[in-house]
Amino acid sequence: MVKMIVSLTVNGEEHEIAVEPRELLIHTLREQLRLTGAHIGCDTTHCGACTVDVNGQSVKSCTMFTAQADGAEIRTVEGLAKPGGPLHALQDAFRNEHGLQCGFCTPGMLMRAYRLLQEIPDPNEDQIRWGISGNLCRCTGYQNIVKAIQSAAHAEHVAEAAEL
Amino acid sequence: MNDIATIPSPADRAEKLEGIGCKRKRVEDVRFTQGRGNYVDDVTLPGMLFGDFARSPYAHARIKQINKASALNVPGVLAVITAEDLIPLNLHYMPTLAGDVQAVLAHEKVLFxxxxxxFIVARDRYAAADGADALEVEYEELTPLIDPHKSLYADAPVLREDIQEKTVGAHGPREHPNHIFTWSVGDEAATEAAFQSADVVVKEYIAHPRVHPCPLETCGSVAHMDPVTKQLTLWGTFQAPHVVRTVAALITGIPEHKIRVIAPDIGGGFGNKVGVYPGYVLSIVASIVTGKPVKWIEDRMENLSTTAFARDYHITAELAATKDGKILALRSNVLADHGAFDACADPSKYPAGFYHICTGAYDIAAAFVSVKGVYTNKAAGGVSYRCSFRVTEAAYTIERIIEVLALKLGMDAGELRLKNFIKPEQFPYKSATGWEYDSGDYPTAMAKAMQAVDYDGLRVRQAQMLEEFKAGRSREVLGIGISFFTEIVGAGPSKNCDILGIGMFDSCEIRVHPTGAAIARLGTKSQGQGHETTYAQILASETGLPADMITIEEGDTDTAPYGLGTYGSRSTPVAGAACARAGRKIRHKAQLIASHLLEVHHDDLEWDVDGFAVKGVPDRRKSMKELAWAAYNNVPEGMEMGLEAVDYYDPPNFTYPYGAYFCVMRIDIDTGEAKIERFYALDDCGTRINPMIIEGQVHGGLTEAFAVAMGQLIDFDENGNVMGASLMDFFLPTAVETPKWETDYTEVPSPHHPIGAKGVGESPHVGGVPAFSNAVNDAFAKLGGVHTHMPHTAANIWTYARDLGLQDS
Structure with missing residues (x-):
């Protein structure tokens, strides 16, 4: 199949890559750029394990063609903290509140929570539960994820994701 | 703080160890929160190819012809493997853990x-999928057999032509070509006599529908057969990697030492990743055929419709009792739908798992349990979905039927339980089906739970709401779901339990380095339970080395000692025990070294958190850090250098965790919607290693129980089309539906486990399912209801309310 050239800025780094028109963004991120944090859990846009941030919105990257992301600014879990710097408040909070177990949903959950806190800086429990309802977790029962997001919202450095 | 020996106070040193009982933060989270986990689909090797399956659209059909060229013509497709290609290798069938065989690729017939x-092998996953789509297969449709109740009809279609002539299966005689086994336990005559003479008997048909564990990560593997060294490396989603290596050696003929199985991080298992699947075998075959590494990753629809379902038990349960509520006998007959192949993952001697723990927490003098397994045109499986073998089914049976008995007696369901509990002084308790319960204090746990939820107050409120409903002033009723469950976990003693003839021991090997850091490897495999954190806590308490100085490794069969893996809540009861005992061996050797260094008899030394001190002279001590160093340069004469230990632990008995759960649920009669007002879970898992992780396990297990009871179903139409094999249909609760959980505990240690721990990961699922279902049923108990089946979706509850005539009032 004929490939096309797509430009992406991922975690602040610019890439020009050749993709088939049908290639999904999750596959480009995972297999071409080797950013394997985001995962594939369902193929039908239900589970949210593939969630990344595209142009300031949470996107399930299994349902976006890479071609559609041409020119986009993308942030993945690997870009949540500065390389070598302290972890993002959400990353600390998920660990401190035991907001993860198998870790498979975690990168998508973190990226959704990151965007949610930009949308609603101090969300109440209901807003968090609705806000992450596109991301499934099979292990935690969500209770500690909710606590983690609440705790991160109150941390001082919450807005300080790595500058891109 | 690596050198804790300088801290003067023993209590402060103990805290710094981060041993048993502390809420240690998880080691695993550091990589998982940064996207640095390493799951099987993250494994990439140079030249790696991708495999994908062409699958049958029919539940029962004869394969007339396969046109390989149709797929081989697709750009990027390199090979098409069919059963015909596997026959010369004798790989078209593989043995199952249940003593049956399963088709690796359908041969002549498809059965689900x-x-x-x-299997289509291609340069990338897109081309492989294209090839699978393009493959032309000609089928002749056959009559499907979907209803297990019809499997043994004289005119039922014969499903398994490959074993049609076998009159004896792995578990005894077969009475019909679609019959797998009939297995029974208990005293049938004594049970019948008790039923004949009892004041009160109840009998209920209780279906436990087919569901699926559905971990968020699907199954997959990467196989690399090195064409030069003939060494096979297999990465995959394996809850039991060592067993996979042995099975791979047995079915491929590759010597076991030439096979390295690696289970990397696993994205949840819940029983789905215990078995061996055709995809694993074909990734190996394809790697041999192509000389390249081959990756196979399921998509979600394949996961839900082909790999290891759970439950599908069609249960008849009966209780006999005196009129004042003393239970005299239990009888349960089960029809078990195993699908097209018997691929249940149970210890060899137990084709129905430990279903016969279904006498539960009660002192019942007589019991008889019989389970009949049959074939249908559905996917194979029957794994334990977040429970020990068939224990959720067992807990559901007793906890549902005891409610039916309470209804018949006109007794309160809580009171009936209290009246029949095994008493603390009866432990160790021998059950009528042959188990020996190790320990427990059920009345104390129940009393604590009843008080916490204000049980009497709840019943008053329930009666008031019922009055309001009957008076036409409200359309809501209240259900109070009680579940007092007892599990049997930690399989298991080799006298009872083996898999393919291998005893179900587990193992720990620990190597302490000169500086007092250590690595320990185990035969189990975490799928999110946090083993890297908790095993280190056990070892910290036993060896006096800080948990932060101990690396835990699992999952690589080249480095880890042989073990039977993680499922059935066996990691803590079995491998956790091996950990403790290996730690004690380290400590014992350290004591001899300390005696040598301090020039006193080793009996004159006492353990002091992280080292040994001369009795009565606490200043004369050697810390473990010092003793580890000495192990490499100054040991007593005749002693080997080094500080290593290994322990293979064959448990003397199972462990029997238990708990008291209460679910308070409001049901809207007109919409069928159920709102969980409150869920209280009290667990007794014996010694508590990490309370934070225990709480997390309970939250997660309750959420899965909620999903099973209230919504999950793998359903089929009359043609055998699977009706709910994507997350569009299969219910996985989001954060919005999921209730809030309250957790509590009592702590009765297991008397035979080295640290008294019993396991907890599955309790909330086992106990949770009946709690939710009992709440729904209880809501209708005074409105003419006796029993309604799971899943309790709004539609099903609405229909039930309509059938009870409640929607015209």
């Missing part, structure tokens, strides 16, 4: 929808 028909 989405069965594997051909």
């Amino acid at each position: 929808q989405n069965q594997e028909v051909a």
Whole structure:
């Protein structure tokens, strides 16, 4: 199949890559750029394990063609903290509140929570539960994820994701 | 703080150890929160190819012809493997853990929808999928057999032509070509006599529908057969990697030492990743054929429709009792739908798992349990979905039927339980089905739970709401779901339990380095339970080395000692015990070294958190850090250098965790919607290693129980089309539906486990399912209801309310 050239800025780094028109963004991120944090859990846009941030919105990257992301600014879990710097408040909070177990949903959950806190800086429990309802977790029962997001919202450095 | 020996106070040193009982933060989270986990689909090797399956659209059909060229013509497709190609290798069938065989690729016939028909190998996953789509297969449709109640009809279609002539299966005589086994336990005559003479008997048909564990990560593997060294490396989603290595050696003929199985991080298992699947085998075959590494990763629809379902037990339960509520006998007959192949993952001697723990927490003098397994045109499986073998089914049976008995007696369901509990002084308690319960204090746990939820107050409120409903002033009723469950976990003693003839021991090997850091390897495999954190806590308490100085490794069969893996809540009861005992061996050797260094008899030394001190002279001590160093340069004469230990632990008995759960649920009669007002879970898992992780396990297990009871179902139409094999249909609760959980505990240690721990990961699922279902049923108990089946979706509850005539009032 004929490939096309797509430009992406991922975690602040610019890439020009050749993709088939049908290639999904999750596959480009995972297999071409080797950013394997985001995962594939369902193929039908239900589970949210593939969630990344595209142009300031949470996107399930299994349902976006890479071609559609041409020119986009993308942030993945690997870009949540500065390389070598302290972890993002959400990353600390998920660990401190035991907001993860198998870790498979975690990168998508973190990226959704990151965007949610930009949308609603101090969300109440209901807003968090609705806000992450596109991301499934099979292990935690969500209770500690909710606590983690609440705790991160109150941390001082919450807005300080790595500058891109 | 690596050198804790300088801290003067023993209590402060103990805290710094982060041993048993502390809420240690998880080691695993550091990589998982940064996207640095390493799951099987993250494994990439140079030249790696991708495999994908062409699958059957029919549940029962004869394969007339496969046109390989149709797929081989697709750009990027390199090979098409069918059963015909596997026959010369004798790989078209593989043995199952249940003593049956399972088709690796369908040979002549397909037996369930989405069965594997051909394996397409291609340069990338898109081309492999194109090839699978393009493959032309000609089928002749046959009559499907979907209802297990009809499997043994004289005119039922014969499903398994490959074993049609076998009159004896792995578990005894077969009475019909679609019959797998009939297995029974208990005293049938004594049970019948008790039923004959009892004041009160109840009998209920209780279906436990087919569901699926559905971990967020699907199954997959990467196989690399090195064409030069003939060494096979297999990465995959394996809850039991060592067993996979042995099975791979047995079915491929590759010597076991030439096979290295690696289970990397696993994205949840819940029983789905215990078995061996055709995809694993075909990734190996394809790697041998192509000389390249080959990756196979399921998509969600394949996962839900082909790999290891759970439950599908069609249960008849009966209780006999005196009129004042003393239970005299239990009888349960089960029809078990195992699908097209018997691929249940149970210890060899137990084709129905430990279903016969279904006498539960009660002192019942007589019991008889019989389970009949049959074939249908559905996917194979029957794994334990977040429970020990068939223990959720067992807990559901007793906890549902005891409610039916309470209703018949006109007794309060809580009071009936209290009246029949095994008493603390009866432990160790021998059950009528042959188990020996190790320990427990059920009345104390129940009393604590009843008080916490204000049980009497709840019943008053329930009666008031019922009055309001009957008076036409409200359309809501209240259900109070009680579940007092007892599990049997930690399989298991080799006298009872083996898998393919291998005893179900587990193991720990620990190596302490000169500086007092250590690595320990185990035969189990975490799928999110946090083993890297908790095993280190056990070892910290036992060896006096800080948990932060101990690396835990699992999952690589080249480095880890042999073990039977993680499922059935066996990691803590079995491998956790091996950990403790290996730690004690380290400590014992350290004591001899300390005696040598301090020039006193080793009996004159006492353990002091992280080292040994001369009795009565606490200043004369050697810390473990010092003793580890000495192990490499100054040991007593005749002693080997080094500080290593290994322990293979064959448990003397199972462990029997238990708990008291209460679910308070409001049900809207007109919409069928159920709102969980409150869920209280009290667990007794014996010694508590990490309370934070225990709480997390309970939250997660309750959420899965909620999903099973209130919504999950793998359903089929009359043609055998699977009706709910994507997350569009299969219910996985989001944060919005999921209730809030309250957790509590009592702590009765296991008397035979080295640290008294019993395991907890599955309790909330086992106990949770009946709690939710009892709440729904209880809501209708005074409105003419006796029993309604799961899943309790709004539609099903609405229909039930309508059938009870409640919607015209």
